[in-house]
Amino acid sequence: MTRLQLRSLNHLLKTLNDMFQFNLNALGKAARTLSWVALAWAGTAAGQTSVDIDLRANPAGDSLRVYVRPNGASFNQIMSAMTFTIRWEAASNATLGFRTQFCAAAFSIVESPDGEIDNGGFTYLSYNAFGASALAAECSPPGWTANAWNLIMRVYIDTPPTTCTNFNIVSDTYTGANNKNYFISLNGTDKTGAIDATVAQVGPCSVDCLGVVGGTALPGTACNDNNACTVNDVYTGTAPNCGCAGTPVPGPTINTSGSNAPICAGSTLNLNASATGTGTITYSWTGPNLFTSNAQNPTIVGATTLATGTYTVTASNGCGTPAQTTVNVVVNAPANAGTNGTITLCSNGAAVNLFSSLGGTPQAGGTWSPAGLTGGSLGTFSPGTNTAGVYTYTRTGVAPCANSTATVTVTVNPAANAGGNGSITVCNSGASFDMFPFLSGTPQGGGAWTAPGNSPHASTYDPVADAPGVYTYTVLGAAPCGNASAALTVSETANANAGTNGTLSICSNAAPADLFSHLGGSPQATGTWSAPGGGAHSGVYDPAVDGPGVYTYSVAGAPPCGSASATVTVTETVAANAGTNGTITLCSNGAAV
8 A cells, every 4th residue: 555545545444534424325335435545546546637616606605615626637546535724704603504526436525623714814614525335426517627627515604704714724824733734636536636726706706807805906096007107196097997098298308408618628628417307317428439328427637629619418208399508618738848857058159049959849829038048939949039048938829728838948159169270480490489379369378289180189299209289279169069170280390500610720820611511410501600709700720811719600590490500610830940941151160050
């Protein structure tokens, strides 16, 4: 025996116990039912997935009807056992009584012996049934039709309810605790299905527009037509076939709109609009540079001049005609004087435009200060005329943009000055000298000299050691000034050469001698002689004519060289004199003579 068959048997025994007031005829039928149950357990019902139950009010309002619905297949065998409980509001004072059953020969439905029980504000009345025979043998039609409601019992209302009362079959906390939940077994197999949720209403139950008995949704009362574009919705027509309609909602009205323009580029543009109307109002903005926004008061952070133009705002509540207006916006470009710059010029340089020395991308059309520059916004600076310093360029902004300023710091370096060219002629035997004073003009000190061939040279020229030629003096310029140079042409004149002093020793009776040959060195032959005492002399010493002494040889020098002289000291020796031949006759015995 299966667990379900045991459960069915327990319900059957309980049902038999409840039927303690049966007669002998009923007892005989019970015995016959047990025989059918035993046969049913040999093979359970096939095809039915479950059996649902429903309670309905009789249209006359005097009774209730109980229906069952086999799901999946019709049933015509033994309904083994069944329990169900009817519940209604205790405050209605309604009571149930006489009942009629359909196909009572196949199964018997009896009221629970404990009768009507009040619990938790409800009245409960349970019924139990057990099978006595196969439906096919006892019923007409012979069984329950599949997937259709089949009437099995009608119970009359002895005491009509004083209020609209809801009767229904339940399986709730009370029935569960007291083994009175809905249950049905076919051929000993549990086939308990669902309880239909439909409520059987009995009593003074007027139906409102929602079909609710005794409800308050009456024509003329407030309702919701689920249309956001209507207000003051009310039920119309006759209950329960009412309609629900309201007054159409108009579109919103834009009361204010605007912006914080004009603004300066880089600032935040604030747009605003305010509309009044019914319902939730949404906003939609469009504007220049593909701008869109669904905010009521949108902003554009760091707006550029591309944000200049006309903005359109649309306000809508989803009903009626949307409201629309425009807002004109001006975003002015900020004044741009560029960024600070510097420039270094040479004092002898050409005029320059300080505008070119500003950094960034300055706008033309500004002004320069202090005064004195030419060229308008170009700011032309002339190194020979204008003073070095800081010059400010100002570009006036269009309101509300502020003015913009930038500076150019001008530094003027003095031009290098090497003086002018010079020349000098020196004696090749002269003393060393500083070449710097022989440059013309006012040369700067601190320069450097180079000799012919561009080799470095000191400022001092040594006629004995240095070669004549062009000597260059160079002064380095501080950028952007170039270097300056001047040339000193040095020429040398050969020094006069009278040779070196000499001596002449001559016999007083010697032939004349050339004094030049008695000079030392390599005297020039262009000189003149002077005799002792300063008189002119021929340069040929004649002992017969000239007297001994110092004879001077002088050579005149070409400027700036001086004259040169050398001497020949003549020493004369008197010649021996034996006189002339003579004769003398002496006596041999003459005296000595």
